[in-house]
Amino acid sequence: MSNVLVSRQFEAPNEAALLALAKQFAQHLSHPTVTHLRGELGAGKTTFTRGVLRGLGHQGAVKSPTYTLVEPYELAGWRLHHFDLYRLGDAEELEFMGIREYFAEDTINFIEWPQRGQGVLPDPDVVIDIAFSGEGRVVTMAALSNVGKQIVQRLC
Template identity: 55%
Template structure:
């Protein structure tokens, strides 16, 4: 199951991230794919806003993970861009993050191939001129349910 939408600008990217966030519940694994600067972190900011987070959202490029302990939900924002080897995820305890009751957003998921499980939803963001194309792809039964819920919002 797939859902596509054209995004005019950064504000639309945040808004659609928030829209997806409104449909998410835990546990959930979301992969965020796209080239450098495509808007993965911008989209993540929208997801976090859906849970009431209003602070700055920066890409955790150097720390690999940024935890957000919110009133009703825990979210982990991963950026694997600088990951040297997928085995490093084992050393940082990735299974503890994924086996908990949290929503995990993972940028550059391909760098964790062989260690990361399949996501519930894969979000692909492609720059198109000044805008972006957003594609949501369900990769699990849970993902199909979430996209169905997302389309209804």
């Protein structure tokens, strides 16, 4: 990844720690943001998004959008879109679903498997890599914009 402004690594020894990190991430979302989530199947990409949603006050269920491609959430002042592009056949399919409408001034977007939408998706503010580490996870966050830099630098 070129153009990385700041990068930080976090240890999440269990699911509770991953959720706590995600809730902390949510506390620093104050601008429209695009976050790419990368990692193997089962690494915790949806769990991280669930933690962000909880951190923003969402009380309902949070399911993986594997079959629907996107799950929308209405939050106080924000629309959050959780994308899972794992089953996307071709990036051009995103154009048919009106992908550009999902990236507005009142949106926060989390995109799992972003490489499948390459060339169509907007550039991310933050890229989060979640990797297995024994029973836990290592979470690496890279900021690629000033908005992303503000978020990543503020995390403990």
